[in-house]
Amino acid sequence: MSKAREALEERVQNAIWQESIMRWESAVVLALTAMLTTFSAAGVPIVEFVPFWGWLLGGALAEAGLVYSSVRDPEFGRLVVSKMLKNEFKPERLRDKKLQRQINEALDYRSRIEKGIRERSDSVLKDELTQTASQIDDWLENIYDLARRIDRYQQEREILHRDRVRAESRMKQLQADFDRAKNPAIKDQIQATLNSIERQLQTLQTLEATIQRARLQLENSLTHLGTIYSQTMLVDAKDIDRGSARRLRHEIAEEVTELNDLLLSMDEVYTAESAG
Template sequence: MLSLTLLLTTLTALGVGFFDTLSSWWWVWLLGGALAEAGLVYSSITDPKFGERIAAHMLRREFEPERLRDPRLQQQIKEALEYRGRIEESIRGRGDSLIKDELTQTGVQIDEWLEHIYGLARRIDRYRQEEKRLLRDLQVAQGRIRELRAEMGEEQDTAVKNQMAMTLQALQRQVDTLENLANTIQRAELQLENTLTSLRTIYSQSMLVEAKDIDSSRARRLRHEITEEVTELNDILVAMDEVYAVENSAVG
């Protein structure tokens, strides 16, 4: 905010309009934003009190547990934020600059990881709010399939039988989509649980990284594990979005 205020004051003194600034001075905003973010990151590492306040506020606002309706998901996100805070505290407490630089990069990865964790939790939360309706839709579709198959065996009219066959295909697509969605959600719930376990483990590992480990396999392995976790979460997120897209198109 201080950087932004200073920038606006300077531009006003030069007689530059606000909206003209937005269109003509876009590069200034881009550079200013980058410098401000870099300043916040640096301050959060060098000044423990400032870093704690900024990190807690930004993360709490971006990954707000209270947006989730499910209490268990809320608790899982709170736990993830807590471990992220512990890892940052561990980074700030490091005296060796090499360790601090290496673990700071790890912290950036963890923030990306948190974004995926929160996205996963929101999708699970959405499903849980609709779970009863989706289960009812599945049961209705399965029951109707059984009825139509029985009726087709007795139907003599070709046109009617053809229409029954088309209806059966549509109902089967609906059943397949709903079952696929339920399976994907189950995978997502297990992945979220596994991710939190990994986050706890990585926190413990970060406490063990010493100066001699920076050029060894331990520090590299730590970052590699986080990258793998982010990739796995992203795969689940993509799969969930694809299933939801199919379900929405089927409903439409």
């Protein structure tokens, strides 16, 4: 078992165990067990032929059965993973509502894949799907980072638009000043300023184009994630082989790499824009 898979399994299982113990039904069972055990031990007749330790044992068995059924329930596991992912990626931090919906959609795909994994009984198939899920977690991290950068641009869009309009207007003024100027030193200074403004405009245009590319990439990633989800859920034990499993993971690896490259490009553009 790979370290990535071990980490994923441990993270999911810990979350499921914690939620199964802390669900409201468990609280009710524990509260009733404590109350009935206390009353019986104090001599208050609840059911005369049941000793206090009987309530204690019965409550422990009931709690164990509840926890076991929760851990084995694929739908409960899906809900727990969904909650875990939302706590980790926090879609509500994004101000743009469309981006929130897109991230929630991506997290829902991931939690449903977890449900599909837990429903599988074939160990080979389960192992392949778990490794795929581990890669999807890396993919989700990049998708969320991409959404955060788009959201940041959305918040700064008015300022960036103002800078572009101001730069374009100033460039026209300086070009007119350059044409009228007679002093070579002044002409050189105006030209240097024009060059600086031109670089600023080029950076702003590059940033706008990069954000447009990012929006399209985010939409494409969600569509591809939906396709991957369909593939992993429709695959049957008899269809699994090393070749098809590798192809599936290769597709995801390509998506992760492509998003990484785009994120690096966005960081470079933002750095250049800030420096300008």
